[in-house]
Amino acid sequence: MTTLATTEPPTVTVPAPARIRPPRLHGPRPWDRIAFRAPERSPSAHDDAAPHLVWPQPVVVDLPEPGAWCGALVRTCVEVLLGARPAAQLARWLTDDLYVSMSRRAGLAQALPTSARRVQVLRVHTCELPGSRHEASVVLHDGRRVRAAAVRIEVYRGRWRATALEIG
Template identity: 35%
Template sequence: MSAISHLPTTADIASLANASGAPRPLLLRDPVATRREDHATVHPLPLPPAPMPSPEPVIPEELEAVARKVARGALEVLGGTRPLQQMARLLDGRSYERLQLRSNLVRSIEQTRGPAPGGSPGSSTPRLHRNVLIRSVRICPITSSIFEVSVVAAEQKRARAIALRIERWRGQWRVTELQIG
């Protein structure tokens, strides 16, 4: 028997592959079966329904003005050019107290430094927060009555980031969280 006459058949190869755990060989299909598959009807699978977009809460027009006013006012309070009492109706009690504490700390630091260079001993230190320029305001809706706002404000020598949480309370907008960077 020659080596050519003793070639294994495809059935023999498949049984050897199963027994040894080797991958099965690629079997070529006969052309008649391929022609039948070309005429087969293909039914596409139904697509799942597209998810409905969540309704975007409407951002009130006056909210950006409130955020700008609070950010500018808070920096002016820290600089000593605006009285803290003007911020009372815009801030809740906790935020008001934190801004008061921080402005008192800034003033005590200014007093310990002494007069500005080149100034007389009786003159006050220069005000850092006089010309506050609001660069950008970004508003992120949480619910229809709660919004988180980030503000970038530029002063004479530095830029600051301010984070606000503004809520509708008794018909007016009130800042419930204020973070000044």
């Protein structure tokens, strides 16, 4: 038995000249690329010298008047329940739990045939609570009947956000 040997020229690797290498490959790295950890600090370093991070409370400026905002929110919620608006328009203004329950209820209402009706806000009464919160009662007319709603709003990231909503 004979084996055929192939003769391939040996591969010779030549390092690239220093002027072509990227500058980041020269010198030690300040952090480990694989483990993503910072270099160890010497025990003589003073921990007190590091500044403490303090997150300031968000400054609430130029918020809309809570009564008008609650009236507009409840009107939009009723229009979603009547099928005149998509529920996705409420995602920014409701908490996650409220949005899920509202979109689920709106999905049930879409199965029923409806006609577009204009919802009118008749009255809004607000009450201020401690901690930048407000509660409001809203009376509105949806084209067929007069409805009442109660809503609680809080400041969330510099804007109003509803945390509780009940529509009768």
